[in-house]
Amino acid sequence: MSSTPAIRLTGLTKSFGAVTAVDQVNLDVAEGEFFSMLGPSGSGKTTVLRMIAGFEQPTSGTVELFGNDVTAAAPFDRDVNTVFQDYALFPHMTVLENVAYGLRVRGMNKADRTARATEALEMVRLAKYGDRKPTQLSGGQRQRVALARAIVVQPKVLLLDEPLGALDLKLREQMQVELKEIQRKLGITFIFVTHDQEEALTLSDRIAVFNDGGIVQLGTAEEVYRAPNSEFVANFVGTSNVFSAEQSAALFAGTSACSIRPEKIVLAPAGSTAAHDISIPGVVAETIFLGASTRVVVDLEGGKRVSALEPNDDEAGIAHTRGDSVVVGFNRSSLVTLH
Amino acid sequence: MTTTINPSLPDRAAVSPPRDSVARRGSVFLYRHAKVRLGLLLSAPLFWLGLVYIAALIALLITALWTVDSFTGDIIIEWSFDNIMTVLTGAVYQAVTLRTLGAALLVTVIDVVVALPIAFFMAKVASTRAQRWLLIAILTPLWASYLVKAYAWRSVLSEGGVLDSALAPFGGSTPGYGFEGTVITLAYLWLPFVILPIYTALDRVPNSLLEASSDLGATTGTTFRHIVFPMITPGIIAGSIFSFSLTLGDYISVKIVGGATQMLGTLVYANVGTANNLPLAAAIALIPITIIFVYLAAVRRTGALDNL
Numbered sequence: 001m002s003s004t005p006a007i008r009l010t011g012l013t014k015s016f017g018a019v020t021a022v023d024q025v026n027l028d029v030a031e032g033e034f035f036s037m038l039g040p041s042g043s044g045k046t047t048v049l050r051m052i053a054g055f056e057q058p059t060s061g062t063v064e065l066f067g068n069d070v071t072a073a074a075p076f077d078r079d080v081n082t083v084f085q086d087y088a089l090f091p092h093m094t095v096l097e098n099v100a101y102g103l104r105v106r107g108m109n110k111a112d113r114t115a116r117a118t119e120a121l122e123m124v125r126l127a128k129y130g131d132r133k134p135t136q137l138s139g140g141q142r143q144r145v146a147l148a149r150a151i152v153v154q155p156k157v158l159l160l161d162e163p164l165g166a167l168d169l170k171l172r173e174q175m176q177v178e179l180k181e182i183q184r185k186l187g188i189t190f191i192f193v194t195h196d197q198e199e200a201l202t203l204s205d206r207i208a209v210f211n212d213g214g215i216v217q218l219g220t221a222e223e224v225y226r227a228p229n230s231e232f233v234a235n236f237v238g239t240s241n242v243f244s245a246e247q248s249a250a251l252f253a254g255t256s257a258c259s260i261r262p263e264k265i266v267l268a269p270a271g272s273t274a275a276h277d278i279s280i281p282g283v284v285a286e287t288i289f290l291g292a293s294t295r296v297v298v299d300l301e302g303g304k305r306v307s308a309l310e311p312n313d314d315e316a317g318i319a320h321t322r323g324d325s326v327v328v329g330f331n332r333s334s335l336v337t338l339h
Numbered sequence: 340m341t342t343t344i345n346p347s348l349p350d351r352a353a354v355s356p357p358r359d360s361v362a363r364r365g366s367v368f369l370y371r372h373a374k375v376r377l378g379l380l381l382s383a384p385l386f387w388l389g390l391v392y393i394a395a396l397i398a399l400l401i402t403a404l405w406t407v408d409s410f411t412g413d414i415i416i417e418w419s420f421d422n423i424m425t426v427l428t429g430a431v432y433q434a435v436t437l438r439t440l441g442a443a444l445l446v447t448v449i450d451v452v453v454a455l456p457i458a459f460f461m462a463k464v465a466s467t468r469a470q471r472w473l474l475i476a477i478l479t480p481l482w483a484s485y486l487v488k489a490y491a492w493r494s495v496l497s498e499g500g501v502l503d504s505a506l507a508p509f510g511g512s513t514p515g516y517g518f519e520g521t522v523i524t525l526a527y528l529w530l531p532f533v534i535l536p537i538y539t540a541l542d543r544v545p546n547s548l549l550e551a552s553s554d555l556g557a558t559t560g561t562t563f564r565h566i567v568f569p570m571i572t573p574g575i576i577a578g579s580i581f582s583f584s585l586t587l588g589d590y591i592s593v594k595i596v597g598g599a600t601q602m603l604g605t606l607v608y609a610n611v612g613t614a615n616n617l618p619l620a621a622a623i624a625l626i627p628i629t630i631i632f633v634y635l636a637a638v639r640r641t642g643a644l645d646n647l
Contacts, residue, residue, distance in 0.1 A: 053550075053554060054553075054554075055550050055554075074553065075550065075553040075554050076553045076554070076555075076556045076557055076558055080554075081554055081555065082550070082551070082554045084547050084550070084551055085547075086545065086547055088545065088547035088548050088550065088551035089551075090548060090551075090552075090566055091570070092569045092570055101552070101555055101557075101565070102555035102556050104565075105552075105555060105556050105557040105558075105561050105565070106556055149551075149555070150554075150555075153555060153556065
């Protein structure tokens with residue numbers, strides 16, 4: 001693409017004393033992209049977000065917004081807005097005043113800013129709640145107020161710092177759909193920080209997987225899931241069975257470390273004829289019922305433990321129980337080589 | 340089916356139930372009888388508040404309604420509003436009341452203005468370590484005797500004293516002993532009582548709110564006006580109640596650094612001592628009490644006491 005990226009990070013580094021929280025991050029995010037920064041806590045993703053917002057000054061490196069270097073600019077001089085993890089709603093203001101705050105400090109008159117704020121509240125389906133105080137709202141509603149407050153000032157980039165972390169599962173799934181819809185409607189860049197790999201996979205156009213202060217893999221959700229480039233990504237994004245170079249050599253004459261997703265593994269009764277490239281006998285160690293599927297943990301001959309995911313849609317499904325002898329089968333093409 | 344939870348665990352002696360004792364039975368009784376529990380909990384403080392605290396105030400009011408035999412100096416128990424009328428209409432008392440009120444307001448304003456940046460630095464800027472040291476620095480003077488601190492200020496304010504020589508290069512001089520000296524000394528004495536509630540209030544303002552405000556386009560000053568100030572108003576009011584009421588009642592500092600300045604406290608002191616007119620002293624003492632009541636009522640209407 002020839003157009004200027006919405007955000008360009010160059011050699012971004014942040015140290016807190018002796019600790020390097022973010023180490024040499026280079027990243028381009030395109031305009032209108034739903035971009036996720038995924039990683040465990042302490043991986044530096046939130047620090048990167050805070051440097052984009054302007055709350056932290058990078059130790060070295062630059063932040064560019066649509067081609068303008070904003071590295072030294074104060075947060076109030078940047079065309080980005082943040083949805084905070086704890087929502088950060090002003091407790092002494094009503095919901096409407098909270099949403100109108102950004103317009104108020106820009107000097108917009110009361111009638112106009114009330115109209116705009118009401119519009120933004122309608123977008124998150126909270127128009128009726130304008131007179132309430134934030135404490136009178138539920139977690140999900142507060143979340144939506146925080147979103148309305150950030151989008152009412154029409155930022156070019158919206159930063160979301162684990163915005164759904166405090167919500168329960170059902171609400172989180174509902175909010176994911178709403179976020180995606182709002183992003184599509186507004187057409188602005190969303191940068192979404194999360195430690196929830198499922199959330200990142202569901203929402204994102206592209207994902208940057210963070211570990212130890214740097215990006216370890218960058219790609220679309222599908223790329224990151226189907227072709228993890230390291231043991232860390234294979235384990236962090238979804239679950240994987242990882243074989244070290246020695247294990248793969250011993251078990252199926254592999255040449256390097258590799259991984260396979262549990263859903264690619266098929267279990268057959270002991271002694272059945274091989275339907276896959278690779279068949280290894282083993283014993284069922286544990287079965288975990290997950291609703292739509294069952295996770296079966298199998299101890300392979302030689303001690304390696306793998307986990308398989310079996311769909312529960314088969315009416316005549318073979319129910320495995322602890323201690324059953326089985327054959328673990330999978331194809332070579334399903335194996336992902338790790339570096 | 341066996342009832343053992345985990346057969347792989349080795350057999351161990353069962354955990355015996357807690358042993359019976361008098362304390363245990365007492366606890367059980369109190370647990371079941373909430374009203375007895377409440378009674379035991381509240382009787383001592385209620386006794387103190389009711390008998391010692393409120394009764395003393397009522398005694399003061401009653402004393403104000405008595406008179407003193409000007410010849411013998413004995414108290415005559417005879418109801419009259421003469422003392423209260425004297426205090427309300429006498430030019431001296433009106434002047435002293437206004438002066439005391441002025442001093443209380445001045446001390447409060449000075450303390451709040453000085454306390455705000457200190458409290459802000461402590462709560463939002465300083466490292467945890469520096470924060471702890473600052474807190475110690477602010478609390479330590481409270482251990483020093485009030486008298487010592489007042490006399491220290493007497494020496495600071497004296498002619499040729501520290502303040503005098505510090506201001507001399509700029510063509511200034513010490514305000515000396517008088518109203519100004521009293522205000523400066525009292526502002527110093529009550530400063531910790533104003534810093535602490537404001538610091539606590541600021542500490543409770545999450546940093547993310549300040550970040551959110553600046554993220555939404557507010558400059559630092561705007562954030563302070565719209566977010567920080569409204570949120571710490573209860574703390575400022577709590578601090579002002581201390582500095583205001585303590586100044587209204589003070590007489591020791593006035594005696595030490597006030598020179599000839601008369602305040603309500605010194606009037607009470609003079610009437611109890613030299614003039615031997617306890618009823619008039621009681622009547623004068625009712626003035627600061629009334630002012631504080633009015634102040635608290637005004638504060639209550641703003642709703643600031645709800646979050647105290």
